[in-house]
Amino acid sequence: MHEQPVSLDFSRLFAALQCCVLVHDSVSKDILWANPAACDVLGFTLDELKPLKAPDMSSNAHQYAREIGVDWLQRAADHxxxxxxxxxxSKAGENILTEAIAFRVELAQGPVVMVQFRDIAAEQATRLDLLRTESRLQTFLRNLDEGIVVLDDDARVLYASSSAGSLLHLEAEQLTGGDFTRVCDEESAAALREVLAMTERDGPPTDGQYRLRTADGRKRWFAGRWQYIDIESDLRGLLLLFHDITDRVQVEEEHRRDAQYLNYLARYNAMGDMAMAIAHEVSQPIAAAHNFVAGVRGRLGGGADHEALDWGLKNATLQIDRAAQILSSLRQYVVRLEQSEQLIDLNDIVTDCLYFIDVRARQSEVAVAWLPSTDPLPVRCDKVLIGQVVMNLAFNAIEEMTRWPADRRSVTVSTARNGSLAELTVRDLGQGLTAFPDGLIFDGAFTSKENGSGIGLALSHRIITRHHGTIHAAENSPRGAAFSFALPLLSE
Structure with a gap:
């Protein structure tokens, strides 16, 4: 068993230290001793070091001035x-950046200040490189179009990049620590939980589309890619990279609506062909029946015995005339839906539609008021398509009024000149726009009718915008809804 080291052994142990050591007098701050490691680093022998002062062995920079060094050693002596x-x-003139710690040590002959120091130049360079790299990464992350979040198994956000916050109009700190499903709509939140439950630790990335809610309440579409990560002693969880694809989704939706619109026009065109054929075929027997009735009445003469028969034939003639009028109106309105623009007054378009509007209104016991503009409203448009919009808005208003008491069933159709625009407005006295979710009135995804498809307003929107006009809905006063569209007026 070894005996306790003697003082000579301690001297040898101290001299073998790899850490650099200088011993200063606690009062004068003169160097009393240095270990071999310090002599090697500074390039001086012990005898050369002893007479040196701070300016002789420190950098010339102002932050290493003698008074600063003395003050540092004095703090160690005092505290x-x-x-x-x-x-x-160093003796060779090389600057050596160090981390230095001074201690007051009580020796037999009195207190001294022992300084331990080590070269940190390499560490400092590494630290600066890391800071530069971190600064670059932060700059890249801030300017990324792609957001980055890391979630644990409970969808809690462990990390969120600045770009993730920007995409959702939040600060990254507002996301961190919270449940990420709170920014998802119901369907996307369910899909997210499914991904969390099914993503394998070493599996391939998973792609998907999610609808997230931004801080201003808007819902936008994002494409996301999931990947499980495990960074030792740092991050472990599900990494989501996501970017905004709302514009792309809207374009795809526009294409889908265009396809629906073209399909609708094809069906409507076929209906027009059939209606024209029926009108042509039926008009001939109606004309013949009218002639036969007229002939019978002529042969009957005016005798009193034939008054009842004459009355019946007279009314039959009136009904035949009414049927002929209906077919005539149908023939004039239903034409091939080719894009055929013409100069026409908006009031004339509404007048052509009034017969069909009145038929629908009488069936539903709804009063329709027509308030035409006293000013001419010349527009260039496809008469049939704009007429279709007029009837869509009027029919919707009439159908809304069927849900209310008879004394309240009123619809007003009006036109007016508004600056450089010709405006048409259809007003009802129903429940207003409360049944229409924000932003869904004209997108074809919503209808308040029990058996409606929701396509009428969407088609109306497409028709008006393609004619360089605008269409909108507002609350009516004192109650109900007001649907309006405006088309550019033509100058004389």
Whole structure:
């Protein structure tokens, strides 16, 4: 068993230290001793070091001035210890950046200040490189179009990049620590939980589309890619990279609506062909029946015995005339839906539609008021398509009024000149726009009718916008809804 080391052994142990050590007088701050490691780093022998002062062995930079060094050593002498970043200068003139710690040590002959220092130049360079790299990464992340979040198994956000916050109009700190499903709509939240439950630790990335809610309440579409990550002693969870694809989704939706619109026009065109054929075929027997009735009445003469028969034939003639009028109106209105623009007054278009509107209104016991503009409203448009919009808005208003008491069933159709625009407005006295979710009135995805498809308003929107006009809905006063569209007026 070894005996306790004697003082000579301690001297040898101290001399073998790889850490650099300088011993200063606690009062004068003169160097009393240095271990071999310090002599090697500074390039001086012990005898050369002893007479040196701070300016002889420190950097010339102002932060390493003698008074600063003396003050540092004095703090250690007064308080027991003090640390500083100090730049020594070697005998060869090389600056050596160090981390230096001074301790007050009580020796037999009195107190001294022992300084331990180590070269940190390499560490400092590495630290600066890391700071530069981190700064670059932060700059890249802030300017990314793609957001980054890491979630744990409970969908709690462990990390969120600045770009993720920007995409959702939040600060990254507002996302961190919260449940990520709170920014998802119901369907996307369910899909997210399914991904969390099914993503394998070493599996391939998973792609999907999600609808997220931004801080201003808007819902936008994002494409996301999931990947499980495990960064030792740092992050472990599900990594989501996501970017905004709302514009792309809207374009796809526009294409889908265009396809629906073209399909509708094809069906409507076929209906027009059939209606024209029926009108042509039926008009001939109606004309013949009218002639036969007229002939019978002529043969009957005016005798009193034939008054009842004459009355019946007279009314039959009136009904035949009414049927002929209906077919005539149908023939004039239903034409092939080719894009055929013409100069026409908006009032004339509404007048042509009034017969069909009145028929629908009488069936539903709804009063329709027509308030035409006293000013001419010349527009260039496809008469049939704009007429279709007029009837869509009027029919919707009439159908809404069927749900209310008979004394309240009123619809008003009006036109007016508004600056450079010709406006048409259809007003009802129903429940207003409360049944229409924000932003869904004209997108074809919503209808308040029990058996409706929701396509009428969407088609109306497409027709008006393609004619360079605008269409909108507002609350009516004192109650109900007001649907309007405006088309550019033509100058004389």
């Amino acid at each position: 027991g210890s003090s640390s500083i970043e100090w730049c020594y200068r």
